[in-house]
Amino acid sequence: MIANALKDKPAKVVGIVHAETSTGAGQPLKDIASIVHDAGALLIVDAVTSLGGMKVDVDGWQIDACYSGTQKCLSCPPGLAPVTFSDDAVAAIENRKTKVQSWYLDISMIRKYWGSERLYHHTAPTNMNYALLESLRIIREEGLTKRWARRLANHKALRAGLSAIGIEYLAQAGYGLPMLNAVDIPEGVDDLKVRRQLLKEFNIEIGGGLGQFKGKAWRIGLMGSACTLSNVMLFLAALEKCLFDQGIDFERGASVAAAVEVGSK
Amino acid sequence: MIANALKDKPAKVVGIVHAETSTGAGQPLKDIASIVHDAGALLIVDAVTSLGGMKVDVDGWQIDACYSGTQKCLSCPPGLAPVTFSDDAVAAIENRKTKVQSWYLDISMIRKYWGSERLYHHTAPTNMNYALLESLRIIREEGLTKRWARRLANHKALRAGLSAIGIEYLAQAGYGLPMLNAVDIPEGVDDLKVRRQLLKEFNIEIGGGLGQFKGKAWRIGLMGSACTLSNVMLFLAALEKCLFDQGIDFERGASVAAAVEVGSK
Numbered sequence: 001m002i003a004n005a006l007k008d009k010p011a012k013v014v015g016i017v018h019a020e021t022s023t024g025a026g027q028p029l030k031d032i033a034s035i036v037h038d039a040g041a042l043l044i045v046d047a048v049t050s051l052g053g054m055k056v057d058v059d060g061w062q063i064d065a066c067y068s069g070t071q072k073c074l075s076c077p078p079g080l081a082p083v084t085f086s087d088d089a090v091a092a093i094e095n096r097k098t099k100v101q102s103w104y105l106d107i108s109m110i111r112k113y114w115g116s117e118r119l120y121h122h123t124a125p126t127n128m129n130y131a132l133l134e135s136l137r138i139i140r141e142e143g144l145t146k147r148w149a150r151r152l153a154n155h156k157a158l159r160a161g162l163s164a165i166g167i168e169y170l171a172q173a174g175y176g177l178p179m180l181n182a183v184d185i186p187e188g189v190d191d192l193k194v195r196r197q198l199l200k201e202f203n204i205e206i207g208g209g210l211g212q213f214k215g216k217a218w219r220i221g222l223m224g225s226a227c228t229l230s231n232v233m234l235f236l237a238a239l240e241k242c243l244f245d246q247g248i249d250f251e252r253g254a255s256v257a258a259a260v261e262v263g264s265k
Numbered sequence: 266m267i268a269n270a271l272k273d274k275p276a277k278v279v280g281i282v283h284a285e286t287s288t289g290a291g292q293p294l295k296d297i298a299s300i301v302h303d304a305g306a307l308l309i310v311d312a313v314t315s316l317g318g319m320k321v322d323v324d325g326w327q328i329d330a331c332y333s334g335t336q337k338c339l340s341c342p343p344g345l346a347p348v349t350f351s352d353d354a355v356a357a358i359e360n361r362k363t364k365v366q367s368w369y370l371d372i373s374m375i376r377k378y379w380g381s382e383r384l385y386h387h388t389a390p391t392n393m394n395y396a397l398l399e400s401l402r403i404i405r406e407e408g409l410t411k412r413w414a415r416r417l418a419n420h421k422a423l424r425a426g427l428s429a430i431g432i433e434y435l436a437q438a439g440y441g442l443p444m445l446n447a448v449d450i451p452e453g454v455d456d457l458k459v460r461r462q463l464l465k466e467f468n469i470e471i472g473g474g475l476g477q478f479k480g481k482a483w484r485i486g487l488m489g490s491a492c493t494l495s496n497v498m499l500f501l502a503a504l505e506k507c508l509f510d511q512g513i514d515f516e517r518g519a520s521v522a523a524a525v526e527v528g529s530k
Contacts, residue, residue, distance in 0.1 A: 071388055079344055079390030104369045123336055125344030128390070 002032060006039035012092075013042045019050035022210040024182030024219065025171040026054070033062045042089055048072055051082070052139060053151050053179040053223060064089040070128070073151070073179055075224025076135035079128045083107075151178040151227050153263070158222065161236040161259035165243070165250040170217055179227065181220040182213070186248065191215050194242045202238040229263045267297060271304035277357075278307045283321065284314035286484065287475040289447030290436035291319070298327045307354055313337055316347070317404060318416050318444040318488060329354040335393070338416070338444055340489025341400035344393045348372075416443040416492050418528070423487065426501040426524035430508070430515040435482055444492065446485040447478070451513065456480050459507045467503040494528045 002014065014036045019026050029045060036043045042064040047056045053073030058066045064086040071078035085093070085107070093107055100106040106121075113121035139147060155178035159169065162183055170182040185191050191208060195218075198204040209217030220235065236255040243250055267279065279301045284291050294310060301308045307329040312321045318338030323331045329351040336343035350358070350372070358372055365371040371386075378386035404412060420443035424434065427448055435447040450456050456473060460483075463469040474482035485500065501520040508515055 069388060077390065077392040078388045079393060102367045102369065104367065123334060123343045125342065125390070125393070127342040127396075128344060128393075131392075 003035045003039070006036070006041065010039065011041050013044055015044040015046070017046040017048075018056065019047070019054065019177045019180060021049050021180050021207075021219065022182070022213060023170050024177050024180045025175045026050070026177050028175075029063065030057075030061045037062060042086075042092060049177070049180055049223075052144075052147065053227075054148055054177070058084055059086075062086070070132050070135065073147075073223050074132070074135050074139065075226075076132050077128065079125055080132055082132070148178075151222055154222050154227050154229055154232050155179070155181065157229060157259040157263040158220065158232045158236070160262040161232065161255035164254040164258035165240070170213070179221060179223050181222065182209075182217050183220065185209075185216055185218055186243075186250075188246075189243065189248055190246060191218075193246065194218075194239070197242045197245070198235075198238055201241075202234065204235055204238055206235075229259075232263070233259055268300045268304070271301070271306065275304065276306050278309055280309040280311070282311040282313075284312070284319065284442045284445060286314050286445050286472075287447070287478060288435050289442050289445045289484065290440045291315070291442050293440075294328065295322075295326045302327060307351075307357060314442070314445055314488075317409075317412065318492075319413055319442070323349055324351075327351070335397050335400065338412075338488050339397070339400050339404065340491075341396050342393065344390055345397055347397070413443075416487055419487050419492050419494055419497050420444070420446065422494055422524040422528040423485065423497045423501070425527040426497065426520035429519040429523035430505070435478070444486060444488045446487065447474075447482050448485065450474075450481055450483055451508075451515075453511075454508065454513055455511060456483075458511065459483075459504070462507045462510065463500075463503055466506075467499065469500055469503055471500075494524075497528070498524055 006014070014032075016027055016029075016032060018029060029043075033043050043062070044065040045058075045063045045067075047058075047066050048069040049072050050056050051068035051073060052075070056066070056068075065083070067081050067083045068074070069078065070076035070080045070082070093111075100108060103109075104122075109119070109121045112119040142150075155176075158181055159176070162168075162181075167183050167186060169176050170184065171177070185194075195206060195208060198206060207219035207221070209215060209219070222232070233256055236259055240250075240252065240255055244252065271279070279297075281292055281294075281297060283294060294308075298308050308327070309330040310323075310328045310332075312323075312331050313334040314337045315321050316333035316338060317340070321331070321333075330348070332346050332348045333339070334343065335341035335345045335347070358376075365373060368374075369387075374384070374386045377384040407415075420441075423446055424441070427433075427446075432448050432451060434441050435449065436442070450459075460471060460473060463471060472484035472486070474480060474484070487497070498521055501524055505515075505517065505520055509517065
């Protein structure tokens with residue numbers, strides 16, 4: 001699809017979201033990068049949701065520009081966007097002919113601020129930099145691969161639990177994200193009532209569907225330090241209560257039983 | 266000057282810095298606002314350094330758009346920019362024909378995010394919002410007018426102290442800022458050596474000159490909670506030591522004596 005689009009209409013840049021939060025689908029970036037580079041374009045990747053929660057092999061996959069956020073799987077307060085650029089991206093920045101229209105994201109100025117020149121560009125949110133440093137320390141203590149494995153294990157337990165009470169995922173098999181579980185809302189269920197009850201009774205917040213999925217999907221996050229088997233089990237138990245309270249028909253207890261079985265492997 | 270410029274070249278908007286940190290000069294905004302409005306333009310004011318440290322009468326002075334920062338006289342960590350708009354500014358935003366070129370500062374979107382619609386625009390730096398709230402609480406405890414008076418009193422003590430050892434201000438009399446004291450470096454003094462010694466020996470950081478004032482001016486801040494008579498006296502004593510160590514000729518002890526006298530009034 002991308003290859004054909006680039007053949008019809010050559011582009012300098014292709015931008016894509018690695019872990020897409022409205023559908024809970026992940027993109028096979030390695031394959032996409034070759035297609036984009038074969039067409040002579042640069043690849044920009046939004047890794048806001050993926051970084052820290054699953055593999056983001058920026059150099060290995062040949063991503064040219066990659067940005068993320070601190071508030072998802074890095075488990076840090078929101079407010080910063082880590083960025084990185086390939087040599088090709090830096091060359092494109094250096095050779096641009098037109099003036100950058102935004103002061104805020106003028107990378108050529110930000111480079112000079114972060115570089116040895118220390119040319120003033122903005123007042124840095126210093127406390128946020130310390131917060132990010134501490135978050136990265138915590139991630140290093142756990143280890144990146146262990147962190148990815150923890151997320152995947154808890155995702156599998158959640159998926160097994162939801163499946164046991166007939167709740168299926170939006171994303172095509174094999175492309176589901178571990179940290180963002182977007183699922184179909186079962187027929188007859190009052191979306192808003194469930195989400196309000198989860199929040200009020202159990203202090204659990206899940207996301208509603210966006211755009212065409214509004215009222216049709218739930219988005220259940222397993223990000224950062226919130227990604228524990230304990231949270232998965234409590235969520236499933238709480239969801240069963242919400243469904244039970246609405247008189248929905250399902251195999252009671254099945255979701256927690258399935259999650260326990262998968263979570264004990 | 267502004268009136269003539271607007272006659273020669275009509276403008277929709279005039280932007281000005283209230284408290285200018287390279288020269289330490291304050292702008293008489295009330296007068297400027299009438300000139301700008303008489304010419305049919307809107308007035309945008311940068312109140313980054315002034316807000317919380319001196320009077321910023323946004324509505325009284327008829328400022329149309331005003332922004333500030335949290336990290337100066339609000340004494341809060343850096344990372345947010347409080348903004349406010351007049352009815353005329355809001356009307357201009359609502360009636361604009363061209364698309365906003367920057368996502369980041371698309372006020373029309375930010376309005377919808379902060380308004381009752383809660384349309385997503387960005388992930389807010391939540392912790393910073395709490396920090397600002399706490400800073401504003403501390404300001405309310407002290408009281409705004411007391412806060413302005415504290416700054417002015419300490420500025421007068423500093424000014425008296427510097428004057429006593431022959432160091433004069435850059436800004437025209439009557440326009441000097443209380444929170445940013447930009448002064449001439451006395452002849453024969455090694456700028457960098459003084460600033461390094463202040464930092465290393467006394468943990469006091471003052472700013473160097475910018476642009477044409479590089480190497481010729483010092484910028485001494487009296488912002489937020491750092492604005493105390495104790496800090497003024499320590500700084501003057503420390504500066505005397507730096508000048509003494511460089512063999513500069515001045516009336517030793519005079520700066521502290523003058524500051525003590527003014528500070529005791």
